[in-house]
Amino acid sequence: MTEAEPTGNGDDYGDDYGGDRVRAGVWATLGDARTTLALERAGFAWVGVDAQHGHFDDAAVRGLFALRRAPAAPVLVRVAANDPTLIGRALDAGADGVVVPLVQDAEQAEAAVAAAHYPPRGARSWGPLPGTRDPAAGAAAAPRPLCAVMVETAPAVAAVRAIAAVPDLDMVFVGPFDLALALGRDVDELLADTSADAPLPTIVRACREAGVLAGAYAGAPERAAALRAQGFSWIAVTTDAGVLQLGGEAARAALDRAP
Template sequence: MTDADLPADAVRTGVWATLGDARTTLALERAGFDWVGVDAQHGHFDDAALRGLFALRHEAAAPVLVRVAANDPTAIGRALDAGADGVIIPLVQDAEQAEAAVAAAHYPPRGARSWGPLPGSRDTTGGAASMPRPRCAVMVETARAVAAVEDIAATPDLDMVFVGPFDLSLALGRDVDDLLADTAADAPLPVIVRACRAAGVLPGAFAGSPERAAALRAQGFSWIAVTTDSGVLHLGSAAARAGLTPPT
């Protein structure tokens, strides 16, 4: 996965789905976002909800990536078998764990993923060779991972290093907004972005709000989950109510 067709400073704006509702998620995919993150770690998407989502997704409008619950080959393969375009792997600590994630996402000879797309999830007539290349992102969320980020980013066939700023701020004992605003050369976020650029992989992050998304963009992140599905409802509700508010 590359952004070679985009300007160097282009940002892919994403939305993070947590509510577990397939139709809401598919509506967000068609709402103009560049990508959708589906949360099977801290959201309401269990295995049945993921299968239901992709069973209803007849045409792709934007890449849909599933954050699985753990760096587990079964969870990774199951999300991809259901029809996900890619996976986001939480709490990856070092290059060995990053390699395990990539291997779990790819069929042999690159990886160790077992063949078995869920019936009806994709056209499988051409076998594994005809399947789209899976996108694989690993999350950097701890001090240990930041220290190893150059090696993590250099993992062959890794597409993205994705920052979870809330867990990272907890791990570092810092306020999340202080972390996002820290632009010192040796600060965690600039270190991560430099490692991604050196390795030729995408720097991604969860923002959760437009204000935090702007801070991440200023740091150099290019795939940013601006808000959540419930956040879209809140922002849309505020905009709708504002439209009916008489001028003062």
């Protein structure tokens, strides 16, 4: 694969999965289905649903996709662990893809990819939950899921070239807060470090060599700009709570400007 040919999934969203265009996403943590669906229609390029550190438990994830009628952007679920049951269940509920946390090496990345795909590529079992897009169509007709794995520790950075090279992996996703914590560094200093052997340039370079997407969680527009400058393309610019705060600030400012 070449640098310009990421392995993105374009089955349902045109070129939204592949290519080098920066895609601003929003990270849903509050656990509310209707708020998350409103964010999907608000113009973001993708939505991340946090079932690891957010309020989305299994019932909330199922409820979200049961209400989803007209997909407008890819919705990815960050599962709580690299567990085939959790990965398969999120996809069975209707997620367009999964973000798998704390992947340390290529073997663990391969396990995540295998859990996301039906045979012969993987080991996922067929069993769609009510609310999926076409539960009667069968596994062969199911959309190809996007599989992202998170690099957020020193061993994962050391192994990132091998991780990114795992067949059918779509994205390496960085959690800069956990990565900074693991490396004993300040997160903003980590984001600003552009030296050739620094962690973030190393991750982006590995993604480009393997032809996979480089994604990251920013949580705030200022950190999103730093991640974009580092070369990441799928960036969670803010959270659902952050959107409410930013929107409230904009509304108050508009009122203050009114004659």
